[in-house]
Amino acid sequence: MPRRNISRRTLLKASGMAAIGAFAAPLQAAAPEPTAVTAALIEAARKEGKVVFYTSIDLPVAEPIAKAFEAKYPGIAVRVERTGSERVFQRIGQEYASNIHAVDVVNSSDAAHFIVWKRDGVLAPFVPEDAAKHFAAEQKDPDGMFAAFRMSLSVIGYNTRLVKAEDAPKSFADLLDPKWVGKIVKGHPAYSGTIMTATHQISRDLGWGYFEKLAKQRVMQVQSAADPPKKLGLGERAVMADGNEYVLFQLKESGSPVEAVYPTEGTPLIVSPSALFKAAPNPNAARLFQCFCFSAECQELVVDKGGMRSFHAQIKDKPGRRPLGEIKLMKEDPAAVEKLSEEIKARYTKIFRV
Amino acid sequence: MSLPILLGFAAALCLLILLPLSWLVYYSVHDRAGGFTLANFVQLATDPTFLDPLVTTVILAVSSAAICCAVAAPMGWLVARTDMPLRRTVRALVTASFVTPPFLGAVAWELLAAPNSGLLNKLFRAATGADADEYLFDIYTLPGLIFVISCYTFPYVFVLVTNALDRIPGNLEDASAILGGSAWTTARRITVPLAMPAALAGALVAFLQAMTLFGSPAILALPSGFHTMTTRIWSLFQYPPKLELAAAASLPLLLLTVVLLRAEAVVLGRRGYAVVGGRQGDPRRVRLGGWKWAALAAALVVLLNPVFLPYGALLNAVFSRVPSEFVSFENFTLHNIVFVFFELSSTPVAFRNTLILCTSAATIGTVMAVVIAYITSRNVIAWHRALGFLATAPVAVPGIVLGVGLFLTYTRPPLVLYGTLWILLIAFITIALPAAYQQMQSAFRVVNPDLEEASRILGATRLGTLGRITAPLLRTSVIATWCFIFIGVIRELSAAVMLFTADTKVISVLIFDLNESGDLGAIAVLGIIMLVFTFAVVVLINRIPGFGAVRLRNN
Numbered sequence: 001m002p003r004r005n006i007s008r009r010t011l012l013k014a015s016g017m018a019a020i021g022a023f024a025a026p027l028q029a030a031a032p033e034p035t036a037v038t039a040a041l042i043e044a045a046r047k048e049g050k051v052v053f054y055t056s057i058d059l060p061v062a063e064p065i066a067k068a069f070e071a072k073y074p075g076i077a078v079r080v081e082r083t084g085s086e087r088v089f090q091r092i093g094q095e096y097a098s099n100i101h102a103v104d105v106v107n108s109s110d111a112a113h114f115i116v117w118k119r120d121g122v123l124a125p126f127v128p129e130d131a132a133k134h135f136a137a138e139q140k141d142p143d144g145m146f147a148a149f150r151m152s153l154s155v156i157g158y159n160t161r162l163v164k165a166e167d168a169p170k171s172f173a174d175l176l177d178p179k180w181v182g183k184i185v186k187g188h189p190a191y192s193g194t195i196m197t198a199t200h201q202i203s204r205d206l207g208w209g210y211f212e213k214l215a216k217q218r219v220m221q222v223q224s225a226a227d228p229p230k231k232l233g234l235g236e237r238a239v240m241a242d243g244n245e246y247v248l249f250q251l252k253e254s255g256s257p258v259e260a261v262y263p264t265e266g267t268p269l270i271v272s273p274s275a276l277f278k279a280a281p282n283p284n285a286a287r288l289f290q291c292f293c294f295s296a297e298c299q300e301l302v303v304d305k306g307g308m309r310s311f312h313a314q315i316k317d318k319p320g321r322r323p324l325g326e327i328k329l330m331k332e333d334p335a336a337v338e339k340l341s342e343e344i345k346a347r348y349t350k351i352f353r354v
Numbered sequence: 355m356s357l358p359i360l361l362g363f364a365a366a367l368c369l370l371i372l373l374p375l376s377w378l379v380y381y382s383v384h385d386r387a388g389g390f391t392l393a394n395f396v397q398l399a400t401d402p403t404f405l406d407p408l409v410t411t412v413i414l415a416v417s418s419a420a421i422c423c424a425v426a427a428p429m430g431w432l433v434a435r436t437d438m439p440l441r442r443t444v445r446a447l448v449t450a451s452f453v454t455p456p457f458l459g460a461v462a463w464e465l466l467a468a469p470n471s472g473l474l475n476k477l478f479r480a481a482t483g484a485d486a487d488e489y490l491f492d493i494y495t496l497p498g499l500i501f502v503i504s505c506y507t508f509p510y511v512f513v514l515v516t517n518a519l520d521r522i523p524g525n526l527e528d529a530s531a532i533l534g535g536s537a538w539t540t541a542r543r544i545t546v547p548l549a550m551p552a553a554l555a556g557a558l559v560a561f562l563q564a565m566t567l568f569g570s571p572a573i574l575a576l577p578s579g580f581h582t583m584t585t586r587i588w589s590l591f592q593y594p595p596k597l598e599l600a601a602a603a604s605l606p607l608l609l610l611t612v613v614l615l616r617a618e619a620v621v622l623g624r625r626g627y628a629v630v631g632g633r634q635g636d637p638r639r640v641r642l643g644g645w646k647w648a649a650l651a652a653a654l655v656v657l658l659n660p661v662f663l664p665y666g667a668l669l670n671a672v673f674s675r676v677p678s679e680f681v682s683f684e685n686f687t688l689h690n691i692v693f694v695f696f697e698l699s700s701t702p703v704a705f706r707n708t709l710i711l712c713t714s715a716a717t718i719g720t721v722m723a724v725v726i727a728y729i730t731s732r733n734v735i736a737w738h739r740a741l742g743f744l745a746t747a748p749v750a751v752p753g754i755v756l757g758v759g760l761f762l763t764y765t766r767p768p769l770v771l772y773g774t775l776w777i778l779l780i781a782f783i784t785i786a787l788p789a790a791y792q793q794m795q796s797a798f799r800v801v802n803p804d805l806e807e808a809s810r811i812l813g814a815t816r817l818g819t820l821g822r823i824t825a826p827l828l829r830t831s832v833i834a835t836w837c838f839i840f841i842g843v844i845r846e847l848s849a850a851v852m853l854f855t856a857d858t859k860v861i862s863v864l865i866f867d868l869n870e871s872g873d874l875g876a877i878a879v880l881g882i883i884m885l886v887f888t889f890a891v892v893v894l895i896n897r898i899p900g901f902g903a904v905r906l907r908n909n
Contacts, residue, residue: 059876084871102773282534
């Protein structure tokens with residue numbers, strides 16, 4: 001399998017995804033000049049001494065990103081505040097409502113959140129040099145408010161010790177087979193942005209009837225999209241109905257008996273943008289950290305160690321992982337998620353009872 | 355000079371407790387626009403997503419209370435009234451289960467009894483050659499949840515029953531024996547009735563604990579698809595938050611608690627004969643003969659569940675690559691420890707906050723308890739009875755309800771405390787105050803006011819007397835109260851989870867967060883450190899020269 005670059009063309013061809021740029025108001029599209037890392041910026045950041053990063057990236061990836069930044073820029077500590085994207089969104093809302101401005105940089109797996117934040121005018125326009133040079137326009141807000149930091153898929157998975165490859169489910173429809181009763185684990189859309197985005201795409205393409213039937217399979221309901229792969233790794237459940245592809249990659253590559261399945265109906269695509277806040281308490285450290293996040297160095301870490309996929313033109317997929325071009329993807333549509341998220345949560349809760 | 359200070363104290367107390375409750379009631383009868391409405395309660399009474407959790411919660415609380423009494427009362431009797439060996443060790447181990455936060459116990463029991471990956475189920479399959487699908491225990495069920503909650507609630511019943519049995523004089527039992535009563539008759543006619551009020555009170559405490567716990571149901575009930583009232587209230591804080599509904603849903607818990615506490619007062623009031631004055635000789639210990647070893651074995655088997663098995667599972671997970679597998683050459687790792695100490699950037703913040711909150715809540719709470727108990731037991735100011743009632747009132751406020759109330763109160767001007775440690779400090783002190791106050795009040799009753807009067811006659815102020823004469827006389831109780839609050843704060847999750855922000859995270863919340871993303875190894879490390887730290891503080895405080903050898907009251 002040749003190493004391949006996820007160019008913007010591949011991605012668009014493969015997914016037909018709605019580009020992030022499509023939902024931004026095209027009126028006064030004027031992103032600020034790209035910012036390069038300068039000695040002055042580093043010095044200003046060092047004076048602030050820390051940066052607070054709210055994210056939904058699983059801690060075993062998020063903390064190494066923070067540590068890599070701290071190693072490169074000694075004297076600036078990164079506080080990783082990790083929870084599910086929907087919780088991140090709720091918490092920032094709650095904090096801002098009380099005039100608490102604790103967050104510098106945010107990264108969420110529910111791209112719809114950035115529509116809301118941008119509309120509320122709480123984001124600061126900022127374009128890192130790497131984002132300007134190596135990220136396609138589709139991955140960036142035209143006003144420079146946010147850009148796609150990482151991408152992953154929500155996949156089906158199974159434990160290879162408990163399920164033989166030929167018996168493994170190949171599609172969402174296969175999960176409804178009575179043989180999986182009591183053996184499935186899945187994440188929750190009111191906690192995880194990945195699951196929220198995936199639930200939207202699946203309900204749109206397959207209908208809510210799929211979830212109604214799935215709920216009858218006595219599903220183990222966990223919260224984070226990072227947890228279903230971990231439950232497979234423990235051997236607690238044989239199959240996961242949704243969850244992060246990247247955690248599955250990490251587990252598999254460290255020897256756990258897990259395998260990903262790309263359902264025949266299509267695999268939900270999850271793009272996770274990052275942004276700075278206007279009222280960030282450490283604005284310079286925030287800028288420096290955002291520059292670092294979009295650099296080839298950090299993107300490589302995110303891909304190689306994290307198991308995610310990158311939009312950075314210079315970053316190649318790790319060998320042994322299924323290239324994006326060979327996967328049938330579902331169409332991403334943050335604008336629809338933004339409109340429907342409340343209904344999705346309510347409907348989901350009604351069907352799964354939690 | 356002292357009087358204004360004491361009055362100030364009383365006013366602060368009113369504010370502390372009445373303010374959040376008032377906002378709670380206000381919110382519950384208003385809609386989002388601020389208009390008066392009863393719609394929240396209508397929804398509460400008709401919506402099955404509220405009624406089902408309510409029914410579940412009642413089943414859960416009743417069964418836990420019954421199990422706690424069935425286990426703890428006989429165990430308390432064995433420890434207090436028989437010659438069972440290792441009685442002190444058994445008491446210490448019960449204290450250990452009291453110190454263990456229930457949410458940590460729930461995670462440990464996930465490791466032990468998750469149907470497929472649980473260590474006990476693995477042992478069962480290995481021993482019987484059962485199929486990979488078969489299991490002995492499934493912790494993600496209502497009975498599983500009831501079991502785990504009982505494990506960490508039974509110490510309350512145990513402590514109350516043993517304390518009562520310690521106090522029942524042996525001569526009543528002797529009299530029964532002399533009059534020809536058999537051991538069985540004596541137990542039935544004398545010991546059991548005398549211990550009954552304590553057992554009843556214990557059952558009530560167990561019921562309230564089980565009803566108001568948040569962590570254990572969030573960890574064990576949600577995966578199997580059901581809510582309890584606490585998790586349901588908490589889910590209303592998800593975006594978009596439904597604060598009015600959360601406030602309304604909190605009120606049934608509050609009401610139920612108040613009713614039960616009243617009922618207890620009525621029942622115990624009628625059983626006034628059970629109160630025994632003073633200590634007339636040591637309690638006579640029943641000789642168990644050969645049975646004493648069986649009794650010890652039974653007690654240790656009970657203690658397997660809250661202490662030995664969970665601690666073992668956590669220790670195993672600390673050093674395991676895959677936390678649900680036994681430590682072996684391939685599975686051994688130090689990565690969890692490295693991760694928690696050198697990578698997890700929340701660790702130092704959470705430890706610092708927890709330490710600050712534990713010590714300050716324990717210190718301030720103890721001072722408040724001493725002063726209020728002094729006021730009420732020495733009738734210092736008018737309305738002192740009301741003050742005593744206020745100090746006990748938070749007992750009727752479940753942690754999650756208080757969390758909602760404080761959130762509603764302190765996210766608005768003039769006092770925006772949300773986002774600071776103050777709001778957590780207020781929550782923790784309020785939660786701890788009733789028990790602390792009651793401990794101090796019963797301590798004051800045994801101190802004769804003569805010495806205080808002498809001090810006052812010689813010209814000391816009230817506060818001076820309290821600080822120089824009374825408090826030192828009560829130091830055993832003061833230390834016990836301090837430790838009690840300290841442990842309570844470490845265990846607290848339900849209010850903290852509503853009130854924390856990034857900068858004010860505490861360890862309990864950090865552990866809860868880690869559970870949601872399935873990082874069990876990191877939880878094991880944090881949990882073990884937390885336990886070691888708590889035990890160390892309790893032991894150290896009790897060893898400080900001058901404080902004397904003190905045992906925890908709940909020991």
